Amino acid sequence: MTQLMRSWVSSANSDQTPFPLNNLPYGVFSTKGSAPRCGVAIGDMILDMQAAEEAGLVELDEDGAFDLPFWNDVMELGPDVWATLRARLTEMLAEGSTDQAAIEPLLVPQSAVDMHMPILxxxxxxxxxxxxxxxxxxTMFRGPENALPPxxxxxxxxxxxxxxxxxxxGTDIVRPNGQTKAPEAELPSFGPCKRLDIELEMGAIVGSSSQLGQPVSVAEADAMIFGYVLLNDWSARDIQAWEYQPLGPFQAKAxxxxxxPWIVTKPALEPFRASTPEREKELLPYLRESGPMLYDIxxxxxxxxxxxxxxxxxRTNYNQMYYSAAQQLAHHASSGCAMTAGDLLGSGTISGPTPTERGSLLELTWGGKEPMTLDTGETRTFIEDGDTLTLHGAAMGDGYQIGFGTCTGTILPAKTFPA
Structure with a gap:
C-alpha cells in the first residue's frame, strides 16, 4: 500500500485530513467578495489555480485554462495534460519544494470559502x-424469485x-410535488411527495469525449474518466411508483x-483498485474488463x-458494485452514443449484503414497514422536512485517507401552487 506523501502544508500530513498530498482533489470555490474559481485542496487549505497560472507557476497546453470557474476546459486538454498537472502540483506542494515561498500566498483556508459546482x-x-x-x-416489489429483471x-x-x-x-432540496396514486384509490392525486428518499452513489465524471457512432472499449472508457464524486440521487418513491411504467423514472428523479464539491482523480484512487465480483452470467466481450475497475472506498x-x-x-463500500463506471461508460457508448467531457454517470445505489449496508431508506426501512430509530429517539420511514442527509466517503490508506468531502442536503417543504 502506498505511504503518506508529506507536504510542507502541515495540515496535509495528518491521518485525519481527507486531503493529503496523495489526494489533491479539484473543486471550485469563492471567498467573500471574490468570484468563483478553480482550486486544489491540500490539508485544510485550497490552492488558487487561477492565481497560480497567472503567476507562471502552472503552465498547461492552453493559456487561460483556469480563467473560468469550472474544470471542463482542463478536462478537454486530455489525459496527458491531466498527468502533467498532477505531477506539477505534487512537486510544488511536496515537503522541501523550492516553490513554497511562491505558493504560500496563493493558499486560502477552506474555512473561509463557499464551494460551487466543480464542472458544467x-x-x-x-x-x-x-x-x-x-x-x-x-424482492420488495416482485418477490425473490423475480427480483432481477432478465x-x-x-x-x-x-x-x-x-x-x-x-x-x-450544501444546496437545500425542495420536496417535490408530483402525481401519485394509492392502491385503493380510483383516481390519482397531486401534491408533495410523502416517500422522499436518498440513493447513496458514486459519480464518475467523463473527461474525454468520444465521437458519434464510435464505441469505446472498457479500457478506453476507464482512461476517459477524469475522476469521481459522491452522488446522492434524491428519489420520490411514491411518484416513481405511479409514473415509472413503461419508460422508467421521470419526475421522481428530475x-x-x-x-x-471535490473531484477525486483516478491517480489518487489508483492504490485502491478493486475487482468487480465473479459473474453469475458471462458478460459479452465488449463489457469484459482488462483489470480491476472498481475502488475500495x-x-x-x-x-x-x-x-x-x-x-x-x-455503512457500505463502493467495491460492492456489480458493474464498474468503466463498464457503464463502455455500454453507454456501445450504440455509438457520443460521450462528452463533463458527462456525469451515477453508479446506482450502493448497498452491501447486510441490513446496515443498505444505501437507501427504501431498503433500510423495507418500504416503510420497518421504521428506524435515530439517536435522538425519533423514528423515520422516509425523509421529513428539515432533515439533513449527508454522504461521507474515503479510501483508507496506510496512515492517510483519500476523502471526497461531504455530500449534504437539507429538505425544505414543497412549494405551493398559486390559487
Missing part, C-alpha cells in the same frame, strides 16, 4: 448497477437524467441530484433531524 454538467445518466440494491428492491446480469441498466438538476453539496450516510444530532444510518 454536460449530460447526466444514472445506473441501476448494484446487485444488493437491485435484489432488495426487486437483462440485469447482462447489461448495466441506466436512464438519462437531468443535468440541470445536479447541484453541489428534481435534484447532489454531488460532493468506505462510505456511510448520516441523517440529522432539524436541530438534532446526526445518526449514522448506513
Amino acid at each position: 454538467v454536460a449530460e447526466y445518466t444514472d445506473f441501476y448497477a448494484g446487485k444488493h440494491h437491485a435484489m432488495n428492491v426487486g 437483462n440485469w446480469l447482462h447489461i448495466p441498466i441506466g436512464y438519462n437524467g437531468r443535468a440541470s438538476s445536479v447541484v453541489v453539496s 428534481f435534484a441530484t447532489s454531488i460532493s 468506505d462510505l456511510h450516510v448520516t441523517m440529522a433531524p432539524a436541530g438534532g444530532a446526526e445518526t449514522v444510518i448506513a
Whole structure:
C-alpha cells in the first residue's frame, strides 16, 4: 500500500485530513467578495489555480485554462495534460519544494470559502448497477424469485437524467410535488411527495469525449474518466411508483441530484483498485474488463433531524458494485452514443449484503414497514422536512485517507401552487 506523501502544508500530513498530498482533489470555490474559481485542496487549505497560472507557476497546453470557474476546459486538454498537472502540483506542494515561498500566498483556508459546482454538467445518466440494491428492491416489489429483471446480469441498466438538476453539496432540496396514486384509490392525486428518499452513489465524471457512432472499449472508457464524486440521487418513491411504467423514472428523479464539491482523480484512487465480483452470467466481450475497475472506498450516510444530532444510518463500500463506471461508460457508448467531457454517470445505489449496508431508506426501512430509530429517539420511514442527509466517503490508506468531502442536503417543504 502506498505511504503518506508529506507536504510542507502541515495540515496535509495528518491521518485525519481527507486531503493529503496523495489526494489533491479539484473543486471550485469563492471567498467573500471574490468570484468563483478553480482550486486544489491540500490539508485544510485550497490552492488558487487561477492565481497560480497567472503567476507562471502552472503552465498547461492552453493559456487561460483556469480563467473560468469550472474544470471542463482542463478536462478537454486530455489525459496527458491531466498527468502533467498532477505531477506539477505534487512537486510544488511536496515537503522541501523550492516553490513554497511562491505558493504560500496563493493558499486560502477552506474555512473561509463557499464551494460551487466543480464542472458544467454536460449530460447526466444514472445506473441501476448494484446487485444488493437491485435484489432488495426487486424482492420488495416482485418477490425473490423475480427480483432481477432478465437483462440485469447482462447489461448495466441506466436512464438519462437531468443535468440541470445536479447541484453541489450544501444546496437545500425542495420536496417535490408530483402525481401519485394509492392502491385503493380510483383516481390519482397531486401534491408533495410523502416517500422522499436518498440513493447513496458514486459519480464518475467523463473527461474525454468520444465521437458519434464510435464505441469505446472498457479500457478506453476507464482512461476517459477524469475522476469521481459522491452522488446522492434524491428519489420520490411514491411518484416513481405511479409514473415509472413503461419508460422508467421521470419526475421522481428530475428534481435534484447532489454531488460532493471535490473531484477525486483516478491517480489518487489508483492504490485502491478493486475487482468487480465473479459473474453469475458471462458478460459479452465488449463489457469484459482488462483489470480491476472498481475502488475500495468506505462510505456511510448520516441523517440529522432539524436541530438534532446526526445518526449514522448506513455503512457500505463502493467495491460492492456489480458493474464498474468503466463498464457503464463502455455500454453507454456501445450504440455509438457520443460521450462528452463533463458527462456525469451515477453508479446506482450502493448497498452491501447486510441490513446496515443498505444505501437507501427504501431498503433500510423495507418500504416503510420497518421504521428506524435515530439517536435522538425519533423514528423515520422516509425523509421529513428539515432533515439533513449527508454522504461521507474515503479510501483508507496506510496512515492517510483519500476523502471526497461531504455530500449534504437539507429538505425544505414543497412549494405551493398559486390559487
